[in-house]
Amino acid sequence: MVRRLLASLALLSALSLHAQSRYVSDAAGAPVKWEGWGTRALERSKKENRPVFLSIGYASSFECFLMQREAFLDGEVAQTLNTYFVPVLLDRLEYPEIAESYETIARVNGNIGGAPILMVLTPSLEPYAISGPLATGDLSRALVIVANRWARERDAVVAEAHQNVMRARARVGEAGVPERRVNAMVISLLLRTKQTAAATDTLRKLARSAVHDQLGGGFHRAARDDAWKQPYFEKILADQALLAIAYLEAWQTTRDPEFERIARATLTAAIRDLHPQNMAFEASQDAQSLVPAKGPEFWNGAFYVWQKDEITRLLGHESAPKVFRAYGIKEGARNVLAVEDAESLKDPAIAPLLAKMLDLRQKRPQPFREWNLVSGLNGLMISALARGGAVFGEKSYLDAAMLAAQVVTKNLGNAQKKTLLHSAGVEATAGDYAMLVQGMLDLFEATYDPKWLDLASALQQRQDQLFWDESAGRYVTGGSVPQVLSGLVVERDEETPSANSAAALNLLRLAMLTGNEAWRARPAKIFATFGDSAQLPQLASARAAAAAEAKLVVVTGDPRRKATIDALRAIHDRWEPLRFVLFVPFKGPARERIVKALPFTAALAVDPENPITYECSGGECRRR
Numbered sequence: 219m220v221r222r223l224l225a226s227l228a229l230l231s232a233l234s235l236h237a238q239s240r241y242v243s244d245a246a247g248a249p250v251k252w253e254g255w256g257t258r259a260l261e262r263s264k265k266e267n268r269p270v271f272l273s274i275g276y277a278s279s280f281e282c283f284l285m286q287r288e289a290f291l292d293g294e295v296a297q298t299l300n301t302y303f304v305p306v307l308l309d310r311l312e313y314p315e316i317a318e319s320y321e322t323i324a325r326v327n328g329n330i331g332g333a334p335i336l337m338v339l340t341p342s343l344e345p346y347a348i349s350g351p352l353a354t355g356d357l358s359r360a361l362v363i364v365a366n367r368w369a370r371e372r373d374a375v376v377a378e379a380h381q382n383v384m385r386a387r388a389r390v391g392e393a394g395v396p397e398r399r400v401n402a403m404v405i406s407l408l409l410r411t412k413q414t415a416a417a418t419d420t421l422r423k424l425a426r427s428a429v430h431d432q433l434g435g436g437f438h439r440a441a442r443d444d445a446w447k448q449p450y451f452e453k454i455l456a457d458q459a460l461l462a463i464a465y466l467e468a469w470q471t472t473r474d475p476e477f478e479r480i481a482r483a484t485l486t487a488a489i490r491d492l493h494p495q496n497m498a499f500e501a502s503q504d505a506q507s508l509v510p511a512k513g514p515e516f517w518n519g520a521f522y523v524w525q526k527d528e529i530t531r532l533l534g535h536e537s538a539p540k541v542f543r544a545y546g547i548k549e550g551a552r553n554v555l556a557v558e559d560a561e562s563l564k565d566p567a568i569a570p571l572l573a574k575m576l577d578l579r580q581k582r583p584q585p586f587r588e589w590n591l592v593s594g595l596n597g598l599m600i601s602a603l604a605r606g607g608a609v610f611g612e613k614s615y616l617d618a619a620m621l622a623a624q625v626v627t628k629n630l631g632n633a634q635k636k637t638l639l640h641s642a643g644v645e646a647t648a649g650d651y652a653m654l655v656q657g658m659l660d661l662f663e664a665t666y667d668p669k670w671l672d673l674a675s676a677l678q679q680r681q682d683q684l685f686w687d688e689s690a691g692r693y694v695t696g697g698s699v700p701q702v703l704s705g706l707v708v709e710r711d712e713e714t715p716s717a718n719s720a721a722a723l724n725l726l727r728l729a730m731l732t733g734n735e736a737w738r739a740r741p742a743k744i745f746a747t748f749g750d751s752a753q754l755p756q757l758a759s760a761r762a763a764a765a766a767e768a769k770l771v772v773v774t775g776d777p778r779r780k781a782t783i784d785a786l787r788a789i790h791d792r793w794e795p796l797r798f799v800l801f802v803p804f805k806g807p808a809r810e811r812i813v814k815a816l817p818f819t820a821a822l823a824v825d826p827e828n829p830i831t832y833e834c835s836g837g838e839c840r841r842r
Contacts (some may be wrong), residue, residue: 225447239641239694240277240307245286249296255308255316263304264341269368271303271361272345274320275334276311277588278452278614280505280518281351282334287516289354302365303338311501311592312641314649315699319706324348338364342588343381345701387705390752399440400424402460403711403719407755409467410762410795418477421468424461425480426557431522432545433555434575435483436491438505447556451505451519451585456714458488459598465836466605470793478610485606488599489618492587498625499599508583521585523552524575527798532578533571540568541575592643593630594650596622598714600657608664608790608799611783619661626654627673636680646699648695651681652720659727666801668815671731678728678737681721686740691747693717709755718744719756723763730798731816732767733837766795768835774802774822775829783828789831 242254253259255272263270275282289295296796299305310317320337323345324330329351330460336357338347347364355605367375400420402696424430427446429438437457438449465481468474492500506516526549530538541547546558562568600619607615630639630646638646638654658674661667664667685693695707695717709716722741729738745761748754771789775782782801789799803809813820822832 237589239307239309239312240586241282241311242307243274244277245290245307248286248290249293249300250290250305251300252305252307255306255313259304259306260341260343260427263339267341268302268304269337269341269346269364270337270563271299272304272308272320272337272339273306273334274317275309275339276309276502277586278454278502278504278595279333279450281332283504283506283516285334285351287350289357292354292358295354295358297382298358298365298692301472302361302368309590311588311590312644313698314640314727315647315695315707316703318700318708319703320345322380322390322706322708323487326386326389326392327382331748336412338368340376340379342376342379343700344376344383346375346379346382348382357688362810373795383702388687390706391708397440398442398444399457399782400429400461401712401755402457402464403715403756403759403832405464407762408761409464409471409793410759414471415511415569417464418472418474419798421465421477421480425465425476426560428554430556431487432479432557433572434491434577435480435487440617447554449519452524453491453503454713455488455492455499455501455592456598458484458492459595460714462488463605464603466602466609467793470609470791476742481606482612483706484609485603485615488603489614492599493618493622494587496602496621496625498591498596498622498629501592501595503587504585507585517553519552521579522584523554525552526550529575530819532574537567537571542567544568579828591626591630592641593626593638593646594640594653594714597650597652597654597657600626601653601660608660609787611787616661617663619657620665623657623661623670623673636676638677638680645698646679647698648693648717649720651677651685651715652693652717652724653714655681655724655728656720659724663799666803666812668811672816674724675728675732678721678724683734686718691743693721693744708753708755712753715752715756718748719754719760722757722760726768726796727763727798730770730796731800761797769794769797770800770834771797771827772800772802772819772822772832772834772839774824774832775804775828776826777801777803777808779827779829785829785831 230336239254242252245252308317321335324335330348332350334351336349336352337345339345349360405417419821429441429446429449431437436453439452439454439457440450442450443450452458453571462481462484464486465477471476488499491503494500506518507521508514508522509517515554524547526547529541529547533541540562543559544557544562545555547553557563558648600622603615603619606612607619636652638648640646655677657675658670658677662670662674681693685695687694693724699707709718711719722744725737728734741764742759747755751757773782773785786799786801802812802822804826823830831842833842
């Protein structure tokens with residue numbers, strides 16, 4: 219009942235604030251009269267000549283949740299904000315480029331850490347006060363100071379705010395304090411450049427840490443400590459996709475069964491936890507969840523932690539010590555599972571014990587999810603599922619990927635304008651296009667349905683029209699970013715691949731399939747523009763792929779025959795830097811659609827009894 223009531227309140231909040239984002243809608247009805255980022259709030263600031271108090275965060279973060287439940291519920295804080303400021307919430311999932319621009323200013327001018335990022339902006343949207351999360355008393359005092367400065371030193375404040383922006387623009391690209399999170403794209407680069415030991419050592423350490431959900435699969439966002447024992451508990455869709463791909467590629471490279479197990483568990487967990495029925499994937503799952511305390515209350519990580527006596531009651535006095543040994547469970551602690559004794563996990567008796575724990579955990583109140591669909595993040599998840607479906611032969615992965623692709627293109631695509639939305643009501647970035655093209659290409663490679671190739675090609679053409687800058691030799695972005703923040707979007711392969719990094723590999727693959735010379739030439743321009751930036755490991759992977767031999771492998775035959783299925787699986791099983799696998803049925807409508815999309819396949823011989831494999835390059839195909 220409590221959950222239904224909270225869900226209803228959240229829905230009413232969303233309607234009252236005319237916003238899709240939970241970060242905004244969850245704050246409806248609070249003492250602070252919040253507005254979501256948008257024209258209305260920004261024009262009000264100019265009209266009333268009041269500074270904007272900006273809180274940049276996201277719903278699944280416990281730190282953001284805590285500030286809303288503590289500091290922003292304080293009556294004195296709320297009165298000050300409502301009287302002297304225009305309070306605005308900026309969801310970094312909804313407006314990633316605007317958030318990135320302000321985070322660039324924060325890094326350069328204060329090196330703050332954590333979420334939310336708090337800023338006070340002049341009506342021209344330049345910040346003159348910047349902070350990380352603050353306790354109630356500290357926030358109250360800071361608000362008085364910045365309000366007085368605006369009233370008494372306005373000219374100096376405006377000049378200072380402008381200088382903050384100019385300083386950031388001059389030093390754009392400077393890194394702040396890095397989070398303790400694993401960059402899956404760095405691991406993939408290590409695998410691609412034959413640094414296999416470094417990649418696999420990191421993946422094993424991560425798999426045994428508390429950042430990995432040991433029971434349910436998937437990964438928490440990052441760790442608070444260098445030992446990876448204290449996670450930030452939220453789960454982000456992009457992390458699940460990118461890490462699943464990294465473990466999948468590690469298995470293709472090493473055949474280590476641990477990597478296969480984790481890749482499968484991560485994809486399965488994403489379907490279970492972030493994929494509501496008949497929908498695309500949701501962007502994140504909260505760190506906090508309900509517990510029956512004096513209330514109910516929301517606790518950080520409550521869904522994932524265990525008391526020792528709780529495990530004993532569930533498993534019994536004889537069996538529970540097996541779990542204690544494996545995970546170092548301590549008395550009187552809220553234990554987050556991390557592997558302490560890997561040898562213990564080899565005991566066949568432990569698997570059913572962990573299954574019982576997972577079953578009980580899944581009956582706890584589930585963490586809420588970010589209901590807003592994000593096109594680019596879904597593109598990454600479609601990509602991961604399509605690759606996993608092709609490699610492991612898992613139909614459930616392909617079904618989930620195809621459903622997500624259908625929902626995203628229907629709900630976040632404008633067929634008339636042939637444009638894409640980032641999320642409901644927000645125009646897509648160049649990165650959204652690139653990540654969704656990647657997903658469509660992988661889905662075509664896994665299902666051999668040319669409609670996904672058609673969608674990939676159409677999206678790529680639109681990305682070219684909207685974002686390609688020939689003089690700059692790159693895709694530019696920032697269409698939703700105010701002019702005052704231009705030039706502050708930093709090209710990084712960090713939480714997701716950057717637009718140019720993802721696009722470079724997409725273009726190489728599309729050129730291989732279609733022979734489009736403009737697409738064939740464009741990656742070299744992107745590589746020349748960015749050089750060897752250490753912040754772009756995904757681009758370095760694309761550069762390594764471009765230097766390798768491009769392989770278009772075509773298999774013809776009867777899709778119902780085991781020999782054909784085995785031939786395709788044998789190709790998908792092994793990773794290669796720039797290879798595309800294409801299946802052409804020996805007859806029927808599916809063959810006709812493939813031949814129409816890729817006419818060169820019409821000349822390939824077919825045998826209804828046995829599969830035939832070809833390698834194609836330079837417009838010629840040879841039987842192998």
